[in-house]
Amino acid sequence: MSKTRITLKDVANKVGVHSSTVSRVLNPDTRKMMTEEIAEKILKVAAEMGYRPNAFAQSLKTNRSFTVGVMVPDLTNPAFAPIIKGIDNMLEAHGYSVIVANTYNLPDKQQSTAEKFRERHVDGLIIATAQRKDKLIEDCRREGTPFVQAVRASNDTDVSSVLSDEHIGGNMVISHLAQLGHKRIAYVAGPQFFSTGYERYQGFLQGMKNAGLKADKDLVVFCDEFSEEEGRHATSKLLAGRKKFTAVYAGNDIMALGVYDELEADGIKCGKDISVVGFDDMPFADKFNPPLTTVHTPLVNVGSEAARILLEKINDAATPARSIKLKPDLIVRESTGKVR
Amino acid sequence: MSKTRITLKDVANKVGVHSSTVSRVLNPDTRKMMTEEIAEKILKVAAEMGYRPNAFAQSLKTNRSFTVGVMVPDLTNPAFAPIIKGIDNMLEAHGYSVIVANTYNLPDKQQSTAEKFRERHVDGLIIATAQRKDKLIEDCRREGTPFVQAVRASNDTDVSSVLSDEHIGGNMVISHLAQLGHKRIAYVAGPQFFSTGYERYQGFLQGMKNAGLKADKDLVVFCDEFSEEEGRHATSKLLAGRKKFTAVYAGNDIMALGVYDELEADGIKCGKDISVVGFDDMPFADKFNPPLTTVHTPLVNVGSEAARILLEKINDAATPARSIKLKPDLIVRESTGKVR
DNA sequence: AAAAACTATGCAAACGATTGCATAACATAT
DNA sequence: ATATGTTATGCAATCGTTTGCATAGTTTTT
Structure with a gap:
């Protein structure tokens, strides 16, 4: 990057004009201020000489990077x-x-x-x-x-x-689970200080209400972060609780993987004994075991x-x-x- | 980003020194050229005023970005x-x-x-x-x-x-497969114009030789890109060939997923009927169905x-x-x- | 005490591009 | 032909920092 630099001045000298003229020709917004004859000559010489503006100098003047x-x-x-x-x-x-x-x-x-x-x-x-x-x-x-x-x-x-739209997503999930006959649906919520965590939880609540189901506080666990470990930990708590459930909706796919981990460790068949849904449709969600049902966000x-x-x-x-x-x-x- | 800018000159005026003095104090390499008394004063005032160097000006002068x-x-x-x-x-x-x-x-x-x-x-x-x-x-x-x-x-x-080290990787894979009793090992090669494609193929050949096995040209398919589709296509060709094989080594994990796809489509049990190995240990390779045996590169x-x-x-x-x-x-x- | 060496600081040129302003040249109106 | 208006281009200031060089002041050596 220490190659000899061609500047506006070099081009200007070669064409026999001033550097400000070269600058104005090279800027499409100001090109029309110059005659076509000079503009063509400048463009040709600049290209031949391999002129390249100095981004730092431009940025220093224009305050744009x-x-x-x-x-x-x-x-x-x-x-x-x-x-x-x-x-x-x-x-x-x-x-x-x-x-x-x-x-x-x-x-x-x-x-x-x-x-x-x-x-x-x-x-x-x-x-x-x-x-x-x-x-x-x-x-x-x-x-x-x-x-x-x-x-x-x-x-x-x-x-x-x-x-x-996390609410639409939540409605879709609950509707899908309701159609499969699920009534006791657990929710593994992301951190509520993120909008994804909060709004997906609201979407869960709304989806339950719209499906005529009762959302049960004992079937909701709030996680500290969107991680596989937290998803697994939450599932462990849910399974240890007194309330049974037949499905888990996790606030994102990573946490759904944690749900998978816990279910597998406890010999519970995912998709058969307990259904699992994630959110995001992250790459390779279709390669998981089993392939994850999830909300695809574009x-x-x-x-x-x-x-x-x-x-x-x-x-x-x-x-x-x-x-x-x-x-x-x-x-x-x-x-x-x-x-x- | 159009907030009024504090420059070296502003700091210098406040301290009652020249801007070049401020510049030299703020650069650890030149700080020792100034007395400690002035240096401390400048550092204090610069911090109070919220002075921040202009990266463009620095880069223009130093030609460093x-x-x-x-x-x-x-x-x-x-x-x-x-x-x-x-x-x-x-x-x-x-x-x-x-x-x-x-x-x-x-x-x-x-x-x-x-x-x-x-x-x-x-x-x-x-x-x-x-x-x-x-x-x-x-x-x-x-x-x-x-x-x-x-x-x-x-x-x-x-x-x-x-x-x-693709060769060490190849040797590990073949050694592992040989220990499992595999003798007819197919290889799905990446494009040979990439070193990963070429060297992993050489590693395959070397591994076979070191394991006392014969590498069979008919059990090697060269792909045009490292993609799931190519991996699947290659597997389809291998299965359609006259040579039987009990294991597939794919040049990367993405292609190994393609191998999975084809085996599954043909009702072949991966890991049981035919073993599959990938390369890279990309994230979530352990979540695939079945979890992928692969070469972990750090x-x-x-x-x-x-x-x-x-x-x-x-x-x-x-x-x-x-x-x-x-x-x-x-x-x-x-x-x-x-x-x- | 005088000369030589060292240190701390200021001055101003340079980096390369943009652009307001001045002015010469050209075109139009009277 | 003269006055007025328009256009094309050059000049130079600006952006903010770095750094070579000059110089005044201080310290060391003779």
Whole structure:
């Protein structure tokens, strides 16, 4: 990267014009200010000389970096790769680069990551890590930082977000289980300080009500994190309780795997003795044993929609806030079956 | 991001020194040039005022961006997330940000991605997309771009790379299968223009030889890509052939899933009628049906080692090239069993 | 005491691009 | 022909930081 650099001045000297003229020709917005004859000559020479703008100099002057910071909890959670893919495809097509950071659901890490993004003057943020009440969101609003929340959102009402409709998802799950004859349905809830945890629980409650079933507090366990271990632990508690149940709805696929673990350890047949449903349809959910019935959220679309909205915000700060809820689908596989 | 900026000059005015003094105090390498009294005063005032260097101005002057470009084939392949994680953890600790790009194994995409990274003046590259003969590697060498290859490498001999030892892996697999009594072992090979495809095939051949078994050309299928579909297609061809076999070794876990698909479609019991082995131990391989026996490559370590070497190269261009092969482990699960 | 060496700090040039403003050249109206 | 309006281009300031060099002040050596 220490190769001799061709600058605007080099091109200008070769064509016999001033560097500001070259700059204006190379910017499509100002090209029309120059005659076509000079413009063609400049474009030709710039290409021949291999001129490439210095991004730092541009950014220093324009205060724009054409980067976007994306915060995810943990890139090794397979649900986030499709989201990033959707984000990257959209932003890359508009000349932006994506800087991804993991926060591991640690608030301190989230703050230091935000700080780093500020130092880098990212043009905007996509935040997939927000809690329902989140200082980062407050900070971004106060500072006027363009941002969009993806997957999870804070409680703030006039901020943009792209989520999956967790209530529709919950209704679908309970309806499916009810049709299979299930009446005692347990719920393994994610942390309530995340909107995914909270809203999926509300969706469970609503689904039960709509199916004419009674939601039983003793058949609900609230987990501290969306993890396999917590899912397993919750299932262990449910099985140790006095209330029997014939189905478990887990707040995401990772926790559903924990449910699987516990059922298997206790010699309970998943899909036959007890039905299990997850949420997200993360990659390879169809390869599990048994293939997991789950709510498919269009993760790539979540990413690309979030990126689209962010681009609008960056280009026009007056873009009104927008909260988009994408409709999920229930994918029935072999982890659910008729009540025995 | 349009908040009023505090500059070096503002801090300098407040302390009553020159901005170059502030700059030298804030740089640990030059702090000792200033008296402790002035240094403490500057550090205090800078913190109080919330001074933050302008990264663009720094980069324009120093020609350093403190970013690293990472090229992966496809972020949704679960094997790459741990690699990125390892890379990010190491680089982030040294003040770098990671810009990730997907190339989808398309050479044109790889070239345009490299071009974008050049425009951004990333300080170095980690390339997880190289073919055995790859123009990008030639370009980087000619230009003196610091880079390290990860997972896959080109044939060039004096370039740095961090790989898994595919031969050791192959030997482990064949030895394991031989111990289970398998003699007719089929191999589903990845594309030979990738080092992973080629070297894992060589490992297969070497393992067979070392186990005193005859590698049979009719029991080898070469795939055009590392994909589930190709793995399935290859298995279909193997089953349609005249040679019987009792085990399949697939060049990666994704292709092993394709092997699973075909066996299941044909009513063949995986792990009982035919044993299956993969390579990579991608996340959730233990959740498959049956849990996959596979070669575990320490993906996070591949990432962090590659990042470490790259940092050395960036800091000292004379760092000698180094090719590291990490030792894999065989993880035996339920997809392999005794010959029937 | 004078000369030489060392240290601390300020000055200003440089990095490369963008863009407001000035002005020369050209076109149109009187 | 003269006055007015429009267009094309160059000049130079700006963005904010780093760093070579100059120089004033201090310390050490002769």
